[in-house]
Amino acid sequence: MSDEKKHVRTPLTREAARQLRAGDNVLITGTVYSARDAAHKRMVDTLDRGEKLPFDPVGQIVYYVGPSPTPPGKPIGSAGPTTSYRMDAYSPRMIEVGIAGMIGKGEVGKGVVEAMKKHGAVYFAAVGGAGALIAKAIKKSTAIAYEELGAEAICRMEVEDFPAIVAQDAQGGNLYVEGVAKYQEK
Numbered sequence: 001m002s003d004e005k006k007h008v009r010t011p012l013t014r015e016a017a018r019q020l021r022a023g024d025n026v027l028i029t030g031t032v033y034s035a036r037d038a039a040h041k042r043m044v045d046t047l048d049r050g051e052k053l054p055f056d057p058v059g060q061i062v063y064y065v066g067p068s069p070t071p072p073g074k075p076i077g078s079a080g081p082t083t084s085y086r087m088d089a090y091s092p093r094m095i096e097v098g099i100a101g102m103i104g105k106g107e108v109g110k111g112v113v114e115a116m117k118k119h120g121a122v123y124f125a126a127v128g129g130a131g132a133l134i135a136k137a138i139k140k141s142t143a144i145a146y147e148e149l150g151a152e153a154i155c156r157m158e159v160e161d162f163p164a165i166v167a168q169d170a171q172g173g174n175l176y177v178e179g180v181a182k183y184q185e186k
Contacts (some may be wrong), residue, residue, distance in 0.1 A: 001140055009065040009113045011059025012052040012140075014120035020166045022173030026124065028137075032061045032103070034155040036082055039146050040090035047093060054145030054154055058098035061124075065103075066151035067135070076141040078158070080131025081105040084123070088112050108178045116170050124164035125175070137162040 003025065008016070010030030014015070017089055020026070033055055064084055068077035077122045086105030091102060092115035100121050102108070105128040108116075116123065126134055140158040146155045 001026040005040050008101075010061055012057060012061055012122075016118045016157055017100045017122045018170045020122050020169055022166050022175040022178060023183045024125070024166040026164050026166060028103075028124070028164060029160050030040070030158075032063050032157045032159050032162065033144075034067070034141070034153075034157060035087075035150045037086045037090070038149050038152045040087050040094065042146055044090045044093050047097060050090050052166060056155065057094065058100065060151035061101035061103060062094065063090050063100055063103040063126075064105075065155065067141070067155075068131070068151070070141075074135070075134050076138045078131035079135040080128055080136075081102070081126040082099065084108050091115065095119050103162075107174070108168060110123055113168060113172060113174075115170055117166065120170050122166055122170055126162075126164050134162070143157045152183050 005025045005027050008028045030092045033123045041060055046053055064082045064087060065079050066082060067079040070077050081104045083107060088109040091112045095115040097117060103124045103126050108123050137159050138157050139160055141155045144152045145154040145156050151177060
């Protein structure tokens with residue numbers, strides 16, 4: 001893992017996603033979409049019916065977040081990541097239709113990793129418990145679909161230097177495994 005930060009801009013091309021490696025520190029700038037499990041289920045159901053998603057998924061990054069209420073004068077409330085495996089049933093399909101990156105906390109499962117390797121996508125980890133600090137990187141947040149889901153609505157977020165770490169990469173690299181192995185060596 002390097003202390004050097006790589007700058008990632010959205011939309012994220014498959015080629016750019018394939019260049020990132022587990023352990024890379026990144027700063028993400030551009031548009032990121034929020035979605036948790038309820039929104040993911042609806043999106044996959046929408047795809048199964050042959051309908052279009054509420055946003056063009058190609059090259060997009062989805063942040064697994066359900067922010068707290070927005071305080072006056074702020075673009076968003078605390079916005080820490082949610083546990084990623086809750087989206088594992090839906091993520092392979094979302095990657096297949098174009099999602100190039102996901103942000104959450106904790107490991108993603110084998111099916112997601114296989115989809116990432118096949119299609120050139122990457123999984124970023126954000127620091128759990130740091131939602132108030134992460135929210136400072138979110139400059140604007142606008143609900144675009146499923147507003148009745150409240151905090152789980154899909155939002156278009158404009159982010160600037162959103163801090164994350166590549167946790168699992170398109171080559172199968174896994175910081176959760178590699179990091180433990182390095183620690184055990186010491």
